[in-house]
Amino acid sequence: xxxxxxEHFPHDADIGVRGIGATREQAFEQAAVALMAIITEPAxxxxxxxxxxxxxxxxxxxxxVDWLNELIYxxxxxxxxxxxxEVHIQDHELYAKxxxxxxxxxxHQPAVETKGATYTALRVAxxxxxxxxAQCVVDV
Amino acid sequence: xxxxxxxxxxxxxWCIEPHGNMRVPAIIYANEALIRDMDDKVHEQISNxxxxxxxxxxxxxMPDAHWGYGFPIGGVxxxxxxxxxxxxxxxxxxxxxxxxxxxxxxxTRQQIEEVKSPLADLLFQRIPAGVGSTGRIxxxxxxxxxxxxxxxxxxxxxxYGRAEDLERIxxxxxxxxxxxxxxxxxxxxxxxxxxxxxxxxxxYLEVQHVTAIYDEEIAKGYGIQVGDVVVSIxxxxxxxxxxxxxxxxxxxxxxxxxxxxxxxxxxLACAPIDSPVGQTYLGAMRAGIxxxxxxxxxxxxxxxxxxxxxxxxxxxxxLYDVSHNTCKVEDHVVDGRKRRLFVHRKGxxxxxxxxxxxxxxxxxxxxxxxxxxxxxxxxxxxxSGTRENEALSFSSACHGAGRSMxxxxxxxxxxxxxxxxxxxxxxxxxxxxSYRGVAEEAPGAYKDVSAVVEAAHQANLARKVARVExxxxxxx
Numbered sequence: 001x002x003x004x005x006x007e008h009f010p011h012d013a014d015i016g017v018r019g020i021g022a023t024r025e026q027a028f029e030q031a032a033v034a035l036m037a038i039i040t041e042p043a044x045x046x047x048x049x050x051x052x053x054x055x056x057x058x059x060x061x062x063x064x065v066d067w068l069n070e071l072i073y074x075x076x077x078x079x080x081x082x083x084x085x086e087v088h089i090q091d092h093e094l095y096a097k098x099x100x101x102x103x104x105x106x107x108h109q110p111a112v113e114t115k116g117a118t119y120t121a122l123r124v125a126x127x128x129x130x131x132x133x134a135q136c137v138v139d140v
Numbered sequence: 141x142x143x144x145x146x147x148x149x150x151x152x153x154w155c156i157e158p159h160g161n162m163r164v165p166a167i168i169y170a171n172e173a174l175i176r177d178m179d180d181k182v183h184e185q186i187s188n189x190x191x192x193x194x195x196x197x198x199x200x201x202m203p204d205a206h207w208g209y210g211f212p213i214g215g216v217x218x219x220x221x222x223x224x225x226x227x228x229x230x231x232x233x234x235x236x237x238x239x240x241x242x243x244x245x246x247x248t249r250q251q252i253e254e255v256k257s258p259l260a261d262l263l264f265q266r267i268p269a270g271v272g273s274t275g276r277i278x279x280x281x282x283x284x285x286x287x288x289x290x291x292x293x294x295x296x297x298x299x300y301g302r303a304e305d306l307e308r309i310x311x312x313x314x315x316x317x318x319x320x321x322x323x324x325x326x327x328x329x330x331x332x333x334x335x336x337x338x339x340x341x342x343x344y345l346e347v348q349h350v351t352a353i354y355d356e357e358i359a360k361g362y363g364i365q366v367g368d369v370v371v372s373i374x375x376x377x378x379x380x381x382x383x384x385x386x387x388x389x390x391x392x393x394x395x396x397x398x399x400x401x402x403x404x405x406x407x408l409a410c411a412p413i414d415s416p417v418g419q420t421y422l423g424a425m426r427a428g429i430x431x432x433x434x435x436x437x438x439x440x441x442x443x444x445x446x447x448x449x450x451x452x453x454x455x456x457x458x459l460y461d462v463s464h465n466t467c468k469v470e471d472h473v474v475d476g477r478k479r480r481l482f483v484h485r486k487g488x489x490x491x492x493x494x495x496x497x498x499x500x501x502x503x504x505x506x507x508x509x510x511x512x513x514x515x516x517x518x519x520x521x522x523x524s525g526t527r528e529n530e531a532l533s534f535s536s537a538c539h540g541a542g543r544s545m546x547x548x549x550x551x552x553x554x555x556x557x558x559x560x561x562x563x564x565x566x567x568x569x570x571x572x573x574s575y576r577g578v579a580e581e582a583p584g585a586y587k588d589v590s591a592v593v594e595a596a597h598q599a600n601l602a603r604k605v606a607r608v609e610x611x612x613x614x615x616x
Contacts, residue, residue, distance in 0.1 A: 010546035012179055012207040038547075039271060062390065069386050076330050076379050079272050103272040110271030111576035112547070113340045113616075115234045115382040118209045119393065119406040139209070139234045139382075140341050140547070 002026075002131040006034035009121070011137045016121055017068070018135035024060065024124065027132035028067055029085040032098070035068055035117075036082055038138060039075070040108040045083035047099030056093045060124040064134050067094055068117035072138075075114065079103045115139040141178045152203075152599035153532075156183065161404070162190040168201040169533065169599040174591060177544075181207035182214075188404040189217050193412070194225025196481055197474055202488050202538040203595035204587070209233070210407030213487035216536040218472065220481055221413040226401065227421060228410035229392050231484035233465040234385035236428030238343075238376030239489075240511040240539075241309075241436050241461035242522065243443065245454065247369045249349045252611055255450050256569060259347065260612040262446045264571035267345055267439055268337040269616040271574070275336035277438065284328050285320040287335070288380075291430030292461075295437035300336075305440070307500040309433060309461040310490065318430050319423025323380065324387055327424075330379030331431065336438035340577060340616035342540075343375040344513075345443070348520060348608035358524050358605045361506040362459060370608060371447075371456065372520060373439050374513045375616075376465065377432035384428050388421045413482055422467075429466060436461060459522075460509035464489045464539040472534050483534050491525035491537040491602045510602045512593055513540045516570060516613040517563055517583030521593045523602035537602040541589035550585040551576060559583075563613075572615035581615060 002022040009016035015038055019031030036042045053070045057063040067087070074080065082100030089095075103110060120137040127133055146154040146168070154175055156166040166186040168175065182205045189199040189211055196218045205214030210230035219225030252259065268275055279287060287294045292313030296303055306313040338345060350368045353359045364370065377384075392409035395417040401410065411417040440458070447454050467484045474481075492499055492508040499508055507525035514520040518541075529535045545553070556575025559582045563570055572578050590607075597604045 008548050010548060012181075012546075013213060013543050015547050057390075058394075062393070066390070072386075073326060073330065073383065076382075079274075105270065105272060105573050109574050109576055111340075111574050111580055113271045116386040116389075118234075119389065119409070120209050122406070137209070 004030050006030040008034060008037070011120070014137055014140050016135060016137045018133060021132050024132045025087040025089055027134040028064060028087045031068065031134045032071055032085045035071060035114065035138060038112060038114055038140060039110045040081055042083045044108055045081045046101045047084040048101045050097050050099045053096045053098060054094065058092065061122050063092055063094055064124045065117045065119060065122060065136060068138065071098065072114045072116060081108060112140045141175055141180055141183055143172060143175055145183055152595055156187055158190065162187055164190050164195050164198045166190045166199040168205060169595065169601055170203040171595045171598065174203055174595055178205060179207045182212045185210065185212040186215060188408055189215060191404055192226050192408065192410060193401060194219045194221070194223040196220050196479065200533040200536065202536065204538040204540055204542040204592045206542045208486060210405050210409065211484065211486040213542065214538060215486045216484065216488045216533050218481040218483045218534050219413065220479060225413050225482060226410040227413045227418045227467055227482055228408060228484060229385055229388040229421060230407045230409055231486050232425055232467050233486050234382045235376035235465055236381035236384060236425055237432035237463040238465045239432060239436065239461060239463035240372055240374045240513050241440065242459040242511050243371040243440065243456040244363055244459055245369045245371060245447070245456055247451065248367050249369060252347060252369050256611060259450055260569040260571050262449060263345060263443065263612065263614050266442050266446045267614055269573065269614050270577065271340050273337050274333040277335045278333055279335060284331070287434050288320040288323060288427035288430050289318050290314055291433035292437040295434040300438045300441035305437065305458045308458040310463055313433055315426045315429040317423065318426035320427050322420050322423040323384060323427050327380045327383035330383045334378040335435060336442060337378060338375050338439065338614065338616045339378055342581060343616045344516065345614040346372050346610045347612040348372055348610050350606050351609045352607040354604040354606065358506045358603065361503070362509060362522065362605065364606055371443055372511065373436055375435060375439065377428045378435060380431045381428040384424050388424065391417055425467060429463065432463065460511065462489050462511050473530065485536055487539050488536045489539045491529055491535050493525045493527035493529060493535065495527070510537045512538060512589065514589040515541060515583040515586045516581065516610055516615060517568065518589055519607050519609045521589065521604065522606040522608065523593065523596065524605050525602055526600050528600045529602065532601060538592050538596045541586040541592060543585055544587045545585040547580040550582050551579045554579045554582045568610050569612045570615060578615060
């Protein structure tokens with residue numbers, strides 16, 4: 001059984017996010033944690049408030065970019081950070097819950113803004129080891 | 141990169157001959173050391189740009205080129221709509237019209253040294269910087285549309301800055317053809333509280349002093365000499381531009397297939413200039429340009445307010461404002477024929493030479509100021525456009541240093557507090573809301589901006605005029 005995890009991978013100017021999980025949904029959830037970790041330490045973000053996110057796209061990869069971009073939009077307009085995610089996907093329709101709290105500059109020490117998720121190094125697939133990996137580069 | 145992949149056309153001009161689906165050659169301007177250090181992705185990406193329909197002349201990369209999204213950062217390409225030319229959201233980038241403007245202070249370094257610490261505090265207090273910072277100006281929906289149509293001209297009419305600033309901004313401060321209705325409600329919502337904010341990442345506001353002059357005559361024309369203090373602002377179109385980029389990247393990725401354009405890389409998403417998607421993007425992207433121009437104009441006003449508290453009556457005139465993520469319609473002579481082209485500059489600065497009609501009279505004899513941002517610990521440069529560049533890369537030059545180290549590696553190498561202390565010991569005061577942000581932007585994480593500028597000068601893309609070094613840096 002794959003352990004759910006996330007990591008960053010290098011890009012010249014920006015930063016790559018990768019979520020790993022036993023399911024596609026789990027990989028999407030972990031990649032969202034990786035996205036938050038660009039901005040702050042996810043452990044510093046209390047899952048106090050819940051918001052809902054819906055999006056759809058013609059395939060898994062475009063759906064993954066849409067998912068991250070919806071989160072980037074919510075961070076920017078609600079001035080919130082998130083730390084816990086629950087993703088459901090059916091027929092390329094994504095429904096998710098994200099838990100977090102209002103941004104506190106002193107406590108969260110946000111390092112950099114996320115401008116948008118890109119199609120660079122974009123990949124969503126189940127690898128031969130059984131793990132799902134979802135990744136792309138995020139412009140900061 | 142392997143230099144054997146190129147044909148060396150002159151000392152600083154490296155050519156990739158057309159192969160595969162390339163319609164034109166690709167040309168990189170750099171010296172051998174910079175070429176060897178460049179990411180292999182630059183070769184791949186600039187070759188891919190050369191495959192796009194309607195491309196004219198060649199696909200160009202500047203000396204600071206690095207791995208971008210579809211286009212390399214430091215990429216320049218011009219397209220002719222009459223030949224099926226395309227417009228690409230990736231060729232403009234997420235931060236539409238990100239750019240640099242420089243203000244002259246008329247002060248000397250000594251005058252700044254006497255108030256440096258309170259000045260740094262005051263600027264940090266007045267100019268919102270960093271993640272989640274909001275401006276004092278919240279726009280209603282009608283005001284938002286007026287700003288998107290009017291750019292810096294709108295800002296001046298609202299009392300931010302002065303009318304004489306406008307002639308020293310590209311497009312006289314207002315990009316024609318902006319269509320606010322083409323900008324989504326989401327993009328406008330993302331911008332609502334972000335007017336007059338610096339942003340984060342590599343964006344900054346610096347108080348700098350001139351440490352070297354390379355061309356006395358042009359420097360005099362620009363009004364700068366050694367020991368002078370200037371203020372430089374580097375930022376862009378904030379959340380609005382990012383959201384426009386995000387939305388049209390997806391629309392164009394889907395549209396390209398419908399128009400029979402085969403993309404070697406999804407991120408090169410584009411659409412014919414004359415198509416509905418192309419035209420809609422053009423109207424939205426131009427609104428994004430106006431947003432960036434208005435934003436830098438408002439920040440200029442805030443900077444002037446802060447300086448006036450310490451130096452009553454000071455004016456801080458604008459030297460110039462350049463954008464480095466744009467697509468603009470320009471006339472260029474290609475093979476002896478004047479053509480109207482859509483010139484994409486992704487991480488590249490427009491660099492019009494002396495005599496160009498778009499330059500204000502006071503600058504016309506010298507060529508357009510080309511403002512190159514460095515890091516908070518090294519230097520920035522002021523260059524001037526050359527006449528020769530019209531034949532080199534549609535009058536375009538480099539825009540900055542470019543990273544040499546990932547953000548992750550930078551945070552493992554440096555601590556923000558140590559970077560701030562080290563710079564303070566060298567007389568450079570940093571103010572930032574985030575230590576981690578400072579570590580990620582540590583000077584050592586960037587390439588040598590001097591090498592990039594030297595190559596641009598050698599290649600005749602632009603002439604070196606002055607070197608400036610930071611005294612105070614407000615980092616987002």
